[in-house]
Amino acid sequence: MIDVYTWPTPNGHKVHIMLEECGLRLGRDWQAHPVNIGAGDQFKPAFLAISPNNKIPALVDPNGPDGQPISLFESGAILVYLASKFGRFLPATDRERFKVLEWLMFQMGGVGPMLGQAHHFRIYAPEKIGYAIDRYTNEARRLYGVMDRQLAHHAHIAGDDYSxxxxxxxxxLRSWQNQGIDWADYPRLKAWFDRIAERPAVQRGVAVLADARKPLTDDKSRDILFGKTQYAKR
Structure with a gap:
């Protein structure tokens, strides 16, 4: 059984969805181990041993590429690993595969970090800094526009096939409201989003540990995620 150390955040959801899309089922083929990032579970030595950057998700597969256990951190790397292991959602030809990887890197280097900053300054920052809110909200809108234009020519983000x-x-994109987005400005992306949301495996993936996540409204959780606890030397 594959063990996934995770929390119901976008990066955790990626891996939950991928496993379910590959035909695996929670409780039968893989297990979700909650890492409560608001409580500081990500700093425990056992988790740091497999995720040295203290970020979820991390995965342990007892049957790695050489038949030996393998552990992985970074959600993008985990997606590539699972695509290789199960032969799904990453094309076999070089040209098509590199197009998918190109857009995966777009998410890892742009969509995730920039939308994360938009969330932080719009929702979580202890003081409202107009410059930061405008900067990251505008960048979120720019990135949505990039994806909307891409979908003018393709059924999916990296081409005609789901990947x-x-x-x-x-x-x-599930937290579009927190990012200051008006879907009316991105009709093609909204249509794509709705199609993806209807996939049964996606619905199962985003439901994993959904009941465990609570709003980060207390000072302790904010300190753990954004304050001195996050930056303590380890």
Whole structure:
């Protein structure tokens, strides 16, 4: 059984969705181990041993590529690993595969970090800094526009076929309201988003540990995620 150390965030959802899309089922083929990032579970030595950057998700597969256990951190790397292991959602030809990886990197280097900053300054920052809110809200809108234009020519983000690029991007757009987005400005992306949201495996993936996540309204959780606890030397 594959063990996934995770929390119901966009990066966690990517891996949950991918496993379910590959035909695996929670409780039968893989297990979700909650890492409560608001309580500081990500700093425990056992988790740091498999995720040295203290970020979820991390995965342990007892049957790695050489038949030996393998552990992985970074959600993008996990998606590529699972695509290789199960032969799903990453094309076999070089040209098509690199197009998918291109858009996966777009998510890892742009969509995730920038939308994450938009969330932080719009929702979580202890003081409202107009410059930061405008900067990251505008960048979120720019990135949505990039994806909307891409979908003018393709059914999915990286081409005509559903891929790990779609799986990586979709969870980050579920909080569109927190990012200052008006879907009316991105009709093609909204249509894509609705199609992905209807997939049964996606619905199962985003439901994993959904009841465990609570709003980060207390000072302790904010300190753990954004304050001195996050930056303590380890």
């Amino acid at each position: 790990i690029a779609d799986i990586a991007i979709f969870p980050w």
